Amino acid sequence: MAGLRISARLRLAYVSALFQQRISFIDKLPVGRPTTTITTSANLIQAGIGDKLSILVQSLTLVIAAYVVAFRYSWSLTLVSSSALVFLLLLLSITVPLFMKLQKKVDFANEKASSIAGEALGTMRTIVACGAEDRLGSRYAGWMAEARRRGLRISPVMGIHLSPLHFALYCNFALTFWFGIRQYSRGNVEDVGEVVIVIFSVLIVVSAVSSIASPIMAITKAIGASEAFFEVLDKPSPSSSGLREPEVSATKDIKLNNVTFSYPSRPSVKVLNNLSLRIPAGKITALVGPSGCGKSTIVGLLERWYQLDDVLEPLKISTAEQNSKNSDEDQSVAVDTIAPNAGFISLDTTNIIDLDLKWWRSQIGLVQQEPFCFNASIYQNVSYGLFGSKWENEDETIKRQLVKEACHEAFADEFIDRLPQGYDTLVGENGIKLSGGQRQRLAIARSIIKRPAILVLDEATSSIDVRGERIVQEALDRVSKNRTTITIAHRLSTIKKADKIILLKAGQAMEEGTHEELLSLEGLYYDLVMNQQLEMEGDPSSPERVEEDVSDPVLSKAISEKRAENDILEVGEESIKPKSLINSVGLFLWEQRRLSLLYLSIIVGAAGCGGRHKGISTRQPETNLFVAGFSVQSFIFAHLIQTFQLTGSELLNRADFWALMFFILAIAVFFFYFLLGFSSVSVSTHIATIYRQQYFEGIIHKPIPFFDKEENSTGALTARLSSDPTQLQELLGPYMAFPLISLFNIIGCIAISFAFGWKLTIVSVFSAYPILILAVFIRSRYELRFEKLNNAVFAESAQFATEAIGAFRTVTSLTLEDSINKRYSDLLQNQVRAAFLKARHGCLVFAAADSLDLGCMALCFWYGGQASGQFGSLTPNMAQASEAANRIISLRTSPGHDDSKAPGSVVELDGGAKIEFRSVSFKYPTRDLPVFKDLSFTVVGKLRSFPFSRGSIRDNVMLGVDPATVTDEEVYQACRDAEIHEFIQSLPDGYATDVGNRGLSLSGGQKQRISIARALLRNPQVLLLDEATSSLDSESEKLVQAAIERTAKGRTIVVVAHRLATVQNADVIFVFGELHTGRWGKRECTKGSGIVEYGDHRSLIRRQGVYFEMCKSQALDR
Structure with missing residues (x-):
């Protein structure tokens, strides 16, 4: 419970600290890091300070108590017997730091893979549209291969850690008996009982120290995991206090005074260049200009996501990442720490930095x-x-x-x-x-x-249809009265009534005035207006091509068939029956039978190590590992005890002989434990990385409706992808060998028991084992249910936190930080309370299982029954691994897209591909209302959302394309056609420029043009531009439109747009509208969307119907 509470508090503190940081810090965080931190890292910390910490405290307590007893009876024998302790401490001081260093390198590779997964899962529609699943799978597989390569380096370290440790323990056993016999024969020890007491007391000390190894290993992992937490927790939080009402009023003019600003990710590129402007209070001010001129940057500065007094500092990176960078890269980072920002923004005469942050944002x-x-x-x-x-x-x-x-x-x-x-x-x-x-x-x-008091509209109506835009614009005009309003728009019809229009270019204010004043100048603004001018005269020679109430399924047929297919797939997925732990892990081991040599090594090692000493506790496997080969050891130990019945030289000779046998056993144990440690870690590393990769590939090949489900959000999937394979690896590491060792131990002990006393053996086997097995079974069932609940709740909290962090700008602009923290805290506290209620019953089960162990020993006084209790110590790991294994199997084996039947390309046709929709009815699986019903017409492919993955501009342009099949010149030409090549070349790193998380280093228009270049690079026969130029300024839009028209030969192009100037040259225009009300199932509702008119621009204008009215709404001269 302590581990659970502390990890919950750490998760909450981490999320709270994140929301206190500047946006520049958040933007630099790899996409998957926050999710990995609050899931995998938090789980490691929870394990390190949970039962592992209790074992550590218990072991240290035993060390003190055992030494007190041993020194009480013979200080000299105690000192000799403690020689192994020095060796053990020296060994741990070498192996533990080495293990930490190697584990950090593995964690770094896993974090890189998690970053790829986080970005991919958040942009699945783009990934599927680009056909980039395999390429992303390859990138992920590359980091998994690197993680596997680094993880295999831990294998010999584990072998070196285990083998000398147990070798020293057996040597110490031999030394203690040898020295104790001589002390007894010389009369320095009066009673043989003293020798036995000291021997067992010191052995308890040594075994307790050896049992510390596993907790230390877990605590070491927890320390490594805590680095991600303290990277955020230790970072100073910017001050957010300051002036607020009534000291200041938000109903004052806003001024930008000689502002020069560069983003932290690109400190050498000036976005705003000595910009000065005034936004009058109570008036509507519009900002217009080309993409990337700094319009949205002004919003970021007003929201104080970025501040002009910031000194740009690079994000602290892990040791593993630092080691992978060369000195030149380090020097380049140092250059970027000098920020060129200057100037200030004021509210009347008050610098906004002096304002209370939450109050300011609430205004x-x-x-x-x-x-x-x-x-x-x-x-x-x-x-x-x-x-x-x-x-x-x-x-x-x-x-x-x-x-x-x-x-x-x-x-x-x-x-x-x-x-x-x-x-x-x-x-x-x-x-x-x-x-x-x-x-x-x-x-x-x-x-x-x-x-x-202040309203900021950054392209607020760019995705709204013409009719809705007119109504919303009227509403915005109403709420903007007597309110300071800043409007950013490319659609100039929405800002022509603004009190003041400021045209920005290259980070400077080039023109300002009202719509009429700027038109009279016939300057840059005039050119923008002309580029958006709509022709409002119909051509009498155009054929009449208008029809009303025509059903239309363009965008629907492919989707509806795919959705219907997905419905079937989802049913199949839900029907998959969970497998037991043995079946699921057995399946993994069988599929990786190429590792059979390693499996054999584990079996041989387990057989050689087959046994446990009475030990300290059955709760932790390593606690009982200090005497291996118990079947042999018990035989030697029995003969050593018998030597005390001898006298004289015979006593010494027999003692020397059996002490030598213990030394030989120590040599054998050295070999077997090295084999066991090396092989088990190698197997777990292979299996964990292979199935993590398959897990990811299984997820990204799922149909889109799978990602629409709440339980399959980006945060939940990223958390599961990070934690589930880790749980599996925890079980399949050295833990995998413990049941085998116990099995061999049981067989050996029973065999020797029958040899020495068959009657007592029968009593032991038939009285102890059934009771112990029952206790283990009950505890295992409890642990499985508890872990299932634990994983479900922490998955929910991780999903919520990931979503909130991903919406950092929205959360901070709405001042929702306290609300987010409270809800996240409630989710965590609910889990802690549920766990506490479960733990009350679990403690009874655990105590019963542990006490039954001792009760059976008291009844039989025979060690063999002890081994069964070993399985009880594995139940937490088994419970977690069972849930994780079933999730991996279900996603990997459940039906997904079957692309094997799909043709490799669209059939070549003169003039492009033709796709026809006939009588399409469609609704989304997650919605009840229809989108289309009986819709019929002809349409094509898709390009809309422009999510980016972290990487260079070149990587994003080539997403979904085999790099081996594309030349640099083809990439450059696609970017030229999209009017983005010159901008890319102007950047210091050109096409190698990192776009940041989800393209945050670029403006909306720049991202949109790169997305267009990505589509053109694929040279598709079918190209659907769904609002593909909505974030472009008029000049860029006109150039891109011309490029698309130039490349239209032999290509079918469908443009979905609300800005009608972009479609006026189309061969045919379909006007969608809401059809009459009808019935859908048992519910009265709208029939859905359908075609109300179609024709070319001029014929539709001459018709003076719906399309004509839409054009009137956007005409800048009306």
Whole structure:
């Protein structure tokens, strides 16, 4: 319980400390590190300070007590007998640090693999769209191979650790008897009982010291694991206190004064360059300009995610990583520590750095370019905006009313009211169950619900359809009145009514004024407007190609078939029956039968080590390991005791002989323990890395609906991928040999027992063993249930923490840190309370199992029964490994995508591929309402979301493409077509520039252009651009559009867009709209989406229908 409580507090302290750090620190953390820290690292610490610590304390107590007894009877014999203790301490001082050093290198490789997994699992739709599963699997396999290579270096260390240790123990046994006999024969010891007492007292000391080895090893791992915790806990937290109301007021002008800023990840690239501007209070100020000009950077500075007085420091890296860097790299890091930031931002005359951080953020309502939704209900997501406001502690009824009003203003109630659960509908991880426009409307509602003094809209309507945009824009215009509003937009129709428009370029303000004033200048802003101009005149010569209420399944047919297939797959997955520990581990061992030589070595080593001394406790295997080969040892020991009946030279001769036999046994034990330690660690390393790789590959090849389930969120899967193979490795290490050693020990002991006294043996076997086996069975069942509960709850808390850390910007902008910490604390405390209730019953079971051991010994006074209790010490590891093994098997063997039947490429057709949808009805597995019903028309592939994985720009452009088949020039040409090549070349590292976690080093427009280059590089016959230019400025969009049109020959291109200027040159335009209300199953609901008009731009304009009205809404001259 102490280990559980402390690990829970560490997890909470870690998450709390993370949210107190600057965003620059969070951005540098590898994606998988926080998850690995609060799962695998926390579990290692829990193990190190749990039963292992109690064994350490118990062993040290025994050492003191045994020495007191031994010195009481014979100090000279005690000193001689303690010679092995010095050797053991010297051995541990060498092997433990060496083990720590090697383990850190293994942990570093595992962390790199976890980083790859964390990024991949968070962007599965992009991975699948690019067909990059195999490539990511190869990258992951590369780090697993490195982890295996480094892990195998621990094998000889384990052998060296175990073999000299037990060799010294047996030599000490021989020495003690030899010296004790001589002391007895010389009369220095009056009673033979004194010799026996000293011998056993010192042996207890030596065995206790040897039993310390395992706790020390576990504590060593815990110390290594704690490094990740203290890297965050020991880092100073920036001060967040300062001025607040009534000392200052948020209804004042905001000024940027000579601001120069560079991101910590790219200190040599100036994003803002001596920028000065004023944002008037109570007015609407719009920021426009090319991608990467610094618009979103200003938002980050206003939110104080980054501060102008920061000195950029590189993230502290692990020792293993430092060792892998050369001196040149170290020098380059040192250069980056000098920040070029300058200037300040003020609220009226007060520097915003002097403001109370939480108060300042509570005054800002922010809608980000890529809005984040928590895995909670719609009501909870919107109500999070109330934190830090005067309504934070209001009654639930009042909060719900405020949420409804905010959603109405944001035009979100339009879709919420049609959902079966309404405001209580769960949105899934990152709002996956909602469309982009729906997520954006929820984000707007969340930002305006607290009626902030400052409203920041970073592309707030970029994913909303034209009709919704008009309504939402009207709502935003209403809430912006008499409120300081900063609007960032590429769609210029949304900001033409702004009181002030500032055009940025290269980090400087180039033009500012109203829409009309800037147009009259005919400068940069005028060019942007012209690029977005819509032609509003119809061409009389265009054929009439308009039709109303036509059903349309373009994007649906492939998806609906895939979803139907996935429904079948999911049923198959759920029907997989869990295997027992023996079956699951046996399956792993059988599949890796190429390691049969190592298996044989383990069996031979276990047979040679087959036995346990009475030892200290049955709770820990190593505690009882100090006398190996007990079947032989007991025979020698019996003869040594008999020598005390002799006298004179015969006594000395027989004592010398049997002491020599103990020394020979020590040599044999040296060999067997080295073989056992080396082989068991080698097997566990091979199996753990192989199945960790298979685990990952099994996950990324699952169908997309698998990732839509709450239990399969990114955080939960990353935690399981990190912890489950580790649990398996813990069992299949030296622990795997303990049951074998016990088995051989039982057989040997029973055989010798029958030889010496068959009657007592029968009493022992038939009285002790059934009782011990029953006790072990009951304890094992309890441990299995407890570990299942433990894993489930910690998985839930890890999932929550991972999601919160991933949404760091959203959490801090909403001042949700305290709420996140409280909920995370509640989750952990619930687990601790549940564990405490379980532990009360478990202690009774454990005490009974332990006391039965002693009771049976008292009845039989024979050691053989002791070995059965050994299995009870393994039950915690067995319970954890059983759950982990079943999860690995279920994901690996459950049905996934079967790509073997899919053709290698699309059939070559003149003019591109043609895909037709006929009468498609479709709904998502995680939603009840239909998306399409009886939809029919022709459509194609997909490119939309642009999540990035950590790595260079080149790596991201080539995602899903075999590097061996693509030349540098082809990569450069794809980037030229996407209008991103010149920007990449301007970076200090060019195409080798690290984009950071999920591309955070790049602007939204830059990420979008790289995503377009990624799609063009694949040279697809079918290209679907789903809002692919929504984050681009007008000039870049026009150039990219021209590049796409140039490469359109022989390619089918489908463009999904809300910005209608991007589709006006399309050959045919399908206008989707909501169809009439009908029945879906037993529920009255909308029929879904369908085509209401189609034709080319001019014919649709001449028709003056739905499309015409949409164009009017976006026309900048109306």
